[in-house]
Every structure is written in structure tokens, then in C-alpha cells.
Amino acid sequence: LSTKTLVVYDSAFGNTEKIAKAIGEAIGGDVTVLKASGAAGSLTGVSLLIVGAPTYGGRPTPPMLEFLDKIPATGLQGVKVATFDTRLTSKLVSVFGVAAKKIAASLESKGGIQMTPPEGFFVKGREGPLVGGETQRAAAWGRTIAERVQAA
Ligand SMILES: Cc1cc2nc3c(=O)[nH]c(=O)nc-3n(C[C@H](O)[C@H](O)[C@H](O)COP(=O)(O)O)c2cc1C
Secondary structure, three states, rough: OOOEEEEEEOOOOOOOHHHHHHHOEEEOOEEEEEHHHOOOOOOOOEEEEEEEEEEEEEOHHHHHHHHHHHOOOOOOOOOOEEEEEEEEOOHHHHHOOOOOHHHHHHHHHHOOOOOOOOEEEEEOOOOEEEOEEEHHHHOOOOOHHHHHHHOO
């Protein structure tokens, strides 16, 4: 992709990091992949922002919430965005909610334009591992976003 892309993730056990890196590689070109705790202030010139976090209690992790908080109220005007999370396969997930939808609402409220619905990638337990095939599915998801950005 020829536009400047930033992928921001949080990760305690490495699973969300693997998904974030797979998405970044799939998009290619001018892509930076950063952990949320070090990503504040890296939005300058970014035209595609992809953000993902583990789901904790139905919400994004605290470092991700902090990153989102630091984005100025109109800081994403005209920026294309897409969001993802990692989550358990358990039925409880639907009761508590998922991180990706909350991240999407935050980015959209600051002007971000959603390129695709929030997506979830599955882990087998709190520490992982990822369910088989999820990094490949993440790469395919990234390629779809790149195609949509190119066509827009
Ligand atoms: C404190 C805590 C709360 C969690 N709450 C949820 C939850 O509400 N829904 C869910 O699907 N997974 C939940 N999980 C599982 C996490 O989604 C899982 O640990 C995460 O996907 C792993 O990502 P990471 O390897 O990048 O840290 C929770 C995990 C922890 C440690």
C-alpha cells in the first residue's frame, strides 16, 4: 500500500502482537507496527490506522484505553481506520462485549472512517495459543483492508 499505515496493538501474552504483525506484513509498504504504550504521538501523516487489543472484561486493555484517550477529539478527521481484538471462544464473550467494537466507537468519534467491521481473532485460553489459522486469517483481513483503501 502506498499510503502511510500505522498498526497499534496491546498484548500481554504475545497473541495480539502476532496478529498485529501479520496484518502489518500483509498490508506492506510504509507500515509501522507499534505497541500502544509507545504509540502516542505517532499519528502524524498516517492515513490508515489499524488498532487492536486483547479483550479484558469485554473492553480493551488499560494501555489501549490510554492510547485511545490521548488521541485528540478531532485527531482522526479523514483517517481510514479498522479495529480488531483477540478474545476467547467462550459464549461469555457475547455477554461482556468485545474490545474491537469499543475501539471502533472511539476512533469513529474522533473522525476515523471505518473501512471494515470490527474483527475478532480467537485464543484457546487467556495466555493463548491462537486458534489454528488465525494469523493467516489476520493476513487476509489486512489484505482486504489494503484493497479497499486502494480502491477508495
Ligand atoms: C483479566 C483478563 C480478562 C479477560 N476478559 C476477557 C473477556 O471478557 N472476553 C474474552 O473473550 N477474553 C477475555 N480474556 C482473555 C483475553 O482476551 C486473552 O488473554 C487475550 O486475547 C490474549 O492476548 P495477548 O496474548 O495479546 O495478551 C481476559 C483475559 C484476562 C487476563
